[in-house]
Amino acid sequence: MKRKVIIDCDPGIDDSLALLLALNSPELEIMGITIVSGNVPAKQGAKNALKVLKLMKREDIKVYIGESLPLVRELVTAQDTHGEDGLGETNYEEADIEINYNGVDFILDSAKEGDVSIIALGPLTNLAKALEKDEASFNKLQEIVSMGGAFKSHGNCSQVAEFNYWVDPHSVKNVFDKSKVPFSMVGLDVTREIVLTPNLIELINQIGGNLGKFIVDITRFYVDFHWKQERTLGCVINDPLAVAYFIDRSLCEGFTSYLDMVVDGIAMGQTLVDVGEFYRKEHNGLVLTKVNSKKFMEMFLYRLFPDNKKDIDLVLKYYN
Ligand code: BDR
């Protein structure tokens, strides 16, 4: 049975890779894609989602723009990481498709149908707004799997803060405090291990045709950023792990805990994981701490390039 999902995202290079994985996953019925401001302003993110849909000939899936500003903070984007256009400054042709402007209502209307989950790949503003607007309908969602936060890993925006949660910590706090929907945090502890290495990028270049060319093109900027910023060769692709985990629970392990969010001060954006049970509060999330990165990469590449499994196996021998 297919599971009904909304993909809430801010594409974004790794968001686009996550969309590609979702579009190639028969377990998912993608009800729509909602866009939030994060890596780029929401309007630009929507254009990028449409470019991915056009490439995959899936223009039947609707894109809805949601919130363009975080709840309280000013918007800070990540155009230094993802490029001015959010797709590594590749300037692929825009798809001439209508964009809808009611992302928050779309989330609520879908939630009312029942059995709908959200894979959230950006700041949680759309989710927090939906929760604020109609808590009862929001709580009908089946599950939220969110790429964001960090437990023991250092942050990528400050020592303690991961980008998605740092952009809009107030939204995260509201979701942690008020949502009754089962919540999994696919944070930097696990996503940092998902590296698209130069070897894998070259494999994609060799086997990938048009889709491969798109991936090689959009990741170029991201690879340069990773080298300059942290001397990583290749790029960390966070968001596809949330999609993969939604489909296959055996990819990651973790524990449930009470979660809270620091909304201001030097630790703004830090996820407080009450592993010591200091607050004695009901657990409101599952924190993932371990990942089988090779198994993820196999799933990712097999699904994107199903005709090239032999070549993928050859190259993945050296991936660990
Ligand atoms: C997250 O921040 C964004 O830059 C990525 O798209 C990902 O969702 C990683 O911290």
Ligand code: CA
């Ligand atoms: Ca993202």
